[in-house]
Amino acid sequence: MANVSETTLENTPTWAVATVCFIMIVISIFIEHLLHILARYFKRKRRKSLTEALEKIKTELMLLGFTSLLLTVSEKSIANICIPKGVGETLIPCASIAFDDAEEETKCAEQGKVSLLSREGVRELQYFIFHLAVCHVVSCILTFGLGMAKMRRWESWEGETKTLEYQFAYDPRRFQLTRQTPFGKRHLNYWSNNSVMYWPVCLVRQFYRSVPKVDYFTLRHGFIMAHFSEESNFDFQKYIERALENDFGVVVGLSWWIWIFSVLYIFFNANAFYSHFWLPFIPLMVLLLVGTKLQSIITDMCLDSHDKSHMIKGTLLVRPSDHFFWFGWPKLLLHLISFILFQNSFQLAFFTWTSIRFGIRSCFHEEIENIIIRVAMVVSVQILCGYVTLPLYALVTQMGTSMRKVVFTENVIRGIQIWQDKAKKNMALRNPYSQGTSLDTSLSLETSLEASPSFRLGASLSNFMDRPLDVNKHMNVNITQGEIVSEQQESENQASNLSSFQGFNLQL
Incomplete structure (x- = not known):
């Protein structure tokens, strides 16, 4: 129940209200102006994919802002929804809690009940939405930056394809066994046909040379032979960068099913589920699953080529096909990466929000192990996804059946x-x-x-x-x-x- 001694707009100096409004408007205009400058920069550089991704970020921010506005408008209505006190004491995030009847609405207090969500709880939820918006945008940009930084190393590899050493090493007139090729030596081993060791090896390979030079050269050769002529000088590395920029719009987007999992995350954060022992590990488990599948696709392509011919002319030729991917849908991996990043952002936002609003050793983080686990998982997923899984995804998903329109630059498309x-x-x-x-x-x-x-x-x-x-x-x-x-x-x-x-x- 509101305290009548509180200072409201009725007894607040108008100059104070005007000053606060002016400061908020200036900050909002400044942020909007920065976004416009960034959009004009992308348009001037003809980075249409990044421009679309920026618009997607604006849309998501508007969605979160509209959600916060709805909470503000319906704050009193939500607080007036009364539920039995016994129901209100179930599935709480802390081990024990004492209800303060003074914070309940008069309507619910008179009935001996509690509010579905108190006014203070609605305000705290608005703070959480703000943390979520900031963490999600920063996490996506950081992940994309790490992935592009990792792929910059591939520029030197692309340059090697124009040297005499590369042409000699991949001489198309030379006959050799498939197992004698560098790609065959890496993937045709004793574990390749062993169902027990196959998946563990693919899992471990994410952490050590996830994309070696031999894999890059072989997949590049297979892509060019499938879609271009053999003498083509197509810049495969630039094409991958354009494809990743185009996929960035999907990564920052939030589908309805991602929101459902976010609501379930809030639900299972109750103390009764011991969520701090398993909930922070979900993004990491999904990420390792995606990375393992990507590594297995490379090995499967090698096995497929070896089964078709044990003797090759030139270098080993892998054949792009959608059937290597789950359900024949390469884009599924991208949607899973989007889910991983948002869930990781959600956990980071939840941790920072509870730490700032309630203290680092509040009931949400009573155990020091809880703090260590959450921080370690958030940092690990962020680095692993940005520097390992995303570049691996960018390379492997080009080996689908179809070629994407980003094979053309923006200038060529416009022409x-x-x-x-x-x-x-x-x-x-x-x-x-x-x-x-x-x-x-x-x-x-x-x-x-x-x-x-x-x-x-x-x-x-x-x-x-x-x-x-x-x-x-x-x-x-x-x-x-x-x-x-x-x-x-x-x-x-x-x-x-x-x-x-x-x-x-x-x-x-």
Whole structure:
């Protein structure tokens, strides 16, 4: 019940209210301005995927803010929901608690009951939502930064593919046994066909050389042979970075089923479930499961190639396929990583919130072991997910059946879209009755690359995809049988930029 001696807005100086409002508005505008600056920076750098991820973060912050607003508006209504005192004493987070009747609403106190959630409890829940928003954003950014930092090492590996030493080591004219290849020596061992040792070895490999150079070279070779020509100089490392940026929007997103698990986390945090012995380990267990599956996929691809041929010409060729993944769905691993990061953020937010609001040795953390376990699990999951599992995921999931549209840079996508629009206009001018042409279907970058496993790029186009494309030029499009040929006519001051590239074919 509210104390009448409390200071309210009725007896608060207006200058004090105006000062607080002014400070809050300035802080909010400053944060909003920073987000706009970041969005303009991504657009200027043509990082469309990161721009979409930033918009997803804004959406999640708005969702959490709207939830906090609903709690504020319904604070009194929630407190007026009365439940029996015996029910209110079940599944509490602390071993013992004493109810303070003075904090209960008059309506419930008169009935000898307690509130479903007191007004003070609603306010504490709002503080927790704020901690959750901050921890989730920081955790996702930190994880993404660790993953990109780990993948920077792959730039030197990508550079080695253009050296004479690499061409000699992977000479396509040399015959050798599959087991004699570096990839075969790593994965074709006594444990590969042993069901007892297979999974433990894949589990341990996450912690030691999770992505060695030989795995990178072999998966890169398999990807290029499946989607490009053999002489292609496609920059596989840059493609993986673009794919990971595109997946970042899924990582920061919060699906409905993730919220359900978060509510269950709050429910099982009661003292009766001894949750501090098992609840903090859930994100780590799921993370180790995902990492083990990713390592097993690499080994399965090696075993599959070995079963098809014990003698190879050149280097071992792995064949990308969705059947190596759970339910033939590579994206499932990404959703599990999103679940892991949010649950880890949730536990970090819960720990910081209870420590700040109730003290580090409150009833939520009576045992020192509880504090050590929670902190160790949060830090371990953060580092392991960002520096080990996420780069491993970025590499292995490219070995699915379909190739993703991020194989093109943003500049190339924009240029092809302008080309597509001009082609549609030209066809409409030639034949005004052909508005129902299938050009949209044949040229759609949104669906054709990811839906058709037979998409294949020629060497000239694969060398062109990572180069800047100037879209301020005229394009003539000729439609032939089964091919789409683009002849580019540049202005005189731009003629030297693409003088060595006269056109390209897309085989859909």
